[in-house]
Amino acid sequence: MELLDAIATTRAIRRYRPEDISPQDLASMFFAATRAPSGSNRQPLRFVVLRKGVHAVAAKAVLGNAFRAGWAAKVDADGYQNGSGQTSDSPKTRMRNTMQHFVDQFEQTPVVVLACLQRYRAPTPGEGGSVYPAVQNLLLAARSLGYGGVITMWHEPVEEQLKSLLGIPSEVTISAVIPLGRPVGSHGPVRRRPLAEMVFEDEWGSPAPWANDPDGVAFTQAGPPRPHPPQS
Amino acid sequence: MELLDAIATTRAIRRYRPEDISPQDLASMFFAATRAPSGSNRQPLRFVVLRKGVHAVAAKAVLGNAFRAGWAAKVDADGYQNGSGQTSDSPKTRMRNTMQHFVDQFEQTPVVVLACLQRYRAPTPGEGGSVYPAVQNLLLAARSLGYGGVITMWHEPVEEQLKSLLGIPSEVTISAVIPLGRPVGSHGPVRRRPLAEMVFEDEWGSPAPWANDPDGVAFTQAGPPRPHPPQS
Numbered sequence: 001m002e003l004l005d006a007i008a009t010t011r012a013i014r015r016y017r018p019e020d021i022s023p024q025d026l027a028s029m030f031f032a033a034t035r036a037p038s039g040s041n042r043q044p045l046r047f048v049v050l051r052k053g054v055h056a057v058a059a060k061a062v063l064g065n066a067f068r069a070g071w072a073a074k075v076d077a078d079g080y081q082n083g084s085g086q087t088s089d090s091p092k093t094r095m096r097n098t099m100q101h102f103v104d105q106f107e108q109t110p111v112v113v114l115a116c117l118q119r120y121r122a123p124t125p126g127e128g129g130s131v132y133p134a135v136q137n138l139l140l141a142a143r144s145l146g147y148g149g150v151i152t153m154w155h156e157p158v159e160e161q162l163k164s165l166l167g168i169p170s171e172v173t174i175s176a177v178i179p180l181g182r183p184v185g186s187h188g189p190v191r192r193r194p195l196a197e198m199v200f201e202d203e204w205g206s207p208a209p210w211a212n213d214p215d216g217v218a219f220t221q222a223g224p225p226r227p228h229p230p231q232s
Numbered sequence: 233m234e235l236l237d238a239i240a241t242t243r244a245i246r247r248y249r250p251e252d253i254s255p256q257d258l259a260s261m262f263f264a265a266t267r268a269p270s271g272s273n274r275q276p277l278r279f280v281v282l283r284k285g286v287h288a289v290a291a292k293a294v295l296g297n298a299f300r301a302g303w304a305a306k307v308d309a310d311g312y313q314n315g316s317g318q319t320s321d322s323p324k325t326r327m328r329n330t331m332q333h334f335v336d337q338f339e340q341t342p343v344v345v346l347a348c349l350q351r352y353r354a355p356t357p358g359e360g361g362s363v364y365p366a367v368q369n370l371l372l373a374a375r376s377l378g379y380g381g382v383i384t385m386w387h388e389p390v391e392e393q394l395k396s397l398l399g400i401p402s403e404v405t406i407s408a409v410i411p412l413g414r415p416v417g418s419h420g421p422v423r424r425r426p427l428a429e430m431v432f433e434d435e436w437g438s439p440a441p442w443a444n445d446p447d448g449v450a451f452t453q454a455g456p457p458r459p460h461p462p463q464s
Contacts, residue, residue: 003376006235007264007369023442030431030443032239035422036368037383040310042455043425046432053434078272116436126385128360129408133368133383135361136268137239140372144235151269151365153358167436176361190267193275199262200278202285204348204399210255211262223274 001144009187010140013148014102016181020051021111025145029180032141036134045134045175048114048166056112059165062158063177064106070154071103078224085225092225102179110181113138114155116168117175131175142180143187149180191220233376241419242372245380246334248413252283253343257377261412264373268366276352277366277407280398282344289339291397294390295409296338302386303335310456317457324457334411342413345370346387348400349407363407374412375419381412423452 021029030047038044050056075081075096084090117131135151142149155162155177162174192198194213201208213219253261262279270276282288307313307328316322349363367383374381387394387409394406424430426445433440445451 001235003233003235003238003372004260004264007267007373010267012269026440027427027442027444028236030427030440031445032236034424034427034430035239035242037244037371039385040456041452043430046430046436048436049431049433049440051433055435123357125355125357125359125405126388126407127357128364129367129383129385132360132364133371136365136368139269139365140235141239151361153271153361156358166434169436172436173357175358192266195259195262195266198266198275198278199281201281201283202398203287204278204280204401204404208258208262208281210259212259213263220273224272 006140006144009189010143011148011187011190012150013181013183013187014098014150014179015105015184016109016148016179017184018108019110019182021147021180021182025147026111028145029138029141029147033134033138036137038130038134042120042130044118044120045131046116046118046172048116048168050112050114051110055166057107059162060107060109060112062161062165063112063155064103066158067103067106067152067154069157071099074099074224080225083225106179109179111179113149113178113180114162114166114168114174115176115178116172118169118172120171123173128175135176135178138178146182147180148183148187149178152177152179189218191218193222194219238372238376241421242375243380243419243422244382245413245415245419246330246382246411247337247416248340248342248380248411249416250340251342251414253379253412253414257379258343260377261370261373261379265366265370268369270362270366274352274362276350277363278348278350278404280346280348280400282346283342287398288344291394292339292341292344294393294397295344295387296335298390299335299338299384299386301389303331306331306456312457315457338411341411343411345381345410345412346394346398346400346406347408347410348404350401350404352403355405360407367408367410370410378414379412380415380419381410384409384411421450423450425454426451 080096085092195211199208199211312328317324427443431440431443432438
């Protein structure tokens with residue numbers, strides 16, 4: 001697949017067909033992931049791949065419960081039941097249905113990847129510079145091979161339980177959990193804010209004159225729905 | 233460019249030809265960068281692009297000094313002058329020469345990108361999940377268009393000075409600085425640890441039977457040189 005096309009169409013995929021990912025494709029995806037850079041090329045990232053093994057089944061169950069709890073909290077916090085969330089065909093309702101299906105079916109996800117950082121110093125906000133480039137490579141490679149996934153963080157409340165279950169050493173943190181599988185439905189162009197809102201030149205807030213979206217691009221609002229939407 | 237080929241050959245590029253990056257190519261690169269995912273699709277990332285403007289020149293000078301100081305500290309800490317660092321053609325010496333050239337010429341870097349995170353909560357180790365996927369997209373897109381760059385963190389000691397110079401709001405952090413330009417020399421396959429060391433299945437430390445590198449792949453040691461190398 002052409003690189004820029006792959007990047008422009010790698011969406012978060014949360015509904016998976018039941019089929020497995022072939023070992024050859026897994027090898028290609030993790031070869032791609034591990035080509036990413038890391039600070040001083042330390043390569044402190046490790047992947048634990050959960051498929052159908054005995055530990056995988058147990059860990060997926062722990063994660064499924066955590067994801068359902070995480071999503072339930074978010075429904076309340078972000079007001080997914082309010083406003084247009086009461087209309088059956090609104091974007092908010094469609095997102096709520098997709099997310100509910102995602103967490104309800106979590107245990108059936110064909111492959112769940114734990115992106116683990118072997119820390120060599122105290123946690124910092126910048127340590128993700130040695131983790132998330134590889135995770136993005138993984139998602140792009142998955143896209144190019146006909147799979148899809150999403151970066152999630154709902155494992156955090158059960159991180160210690162997972163580490164104990166999977167024998168993950170104490171100095172290692174689970175930086176992200178990435179479910180993967182063959183998508184139900186299709187990939188397609190991702191929507192983002194207009195480029196002019198996100199790219200400045202020479203100083204903060206100063207529009208870059210060249211920062212124009214390609215013709216015909218559709219945009220999206222940023223972020224989750226507002227908890228208290230303004231009356232319209 | 234084909235995606236998996238691009239991923240496998242996107243190396244850290246630290247030597248740049250003097251030519252500029254065209255506005256069309258910049259637009260393509262930042263369109264690619266901003267397609268990356270972010271937590272709840274909040275899209276909290278902003279890019280400040282430094283080229284030849286008045287603030288850019290001043291900011292590159294501040295960064296150049298910080299990078300030279302950062303590199304000087306690393307030469308000492310990681311023993312770049314010791315052991316094989318005393319031999320003119322060793323990998324350690326070649327890396328030291330490349331790095332010294334990189335920091336000495338920093339002000340001449342055609343384009344310097346500040347990846348800025350507009351925080352909406354206290355800093356966390358996971359916040360990079362909304363930053364570094366976009367940075368990786370940027371580097372991959374640059375690669376496919378004939379440019380190259382590298383993720384750096386040596387701005388940290390001068391972050392407040394930079395923010396003041398460029399009008400960056402207090403709640404925004406600079407998560408990385410990415411110099412970009414047309415490479416002197418060529419791209420080529422990146423070398424990493426063997427896949428078997430980095431990918432486990434079902435539990436920590438358990439090799440994934442399918443995690444094999446492609447035939448003919450060359451490997452590398454991980455990390456910087458050891459400060460006190462064993463006698464050989």
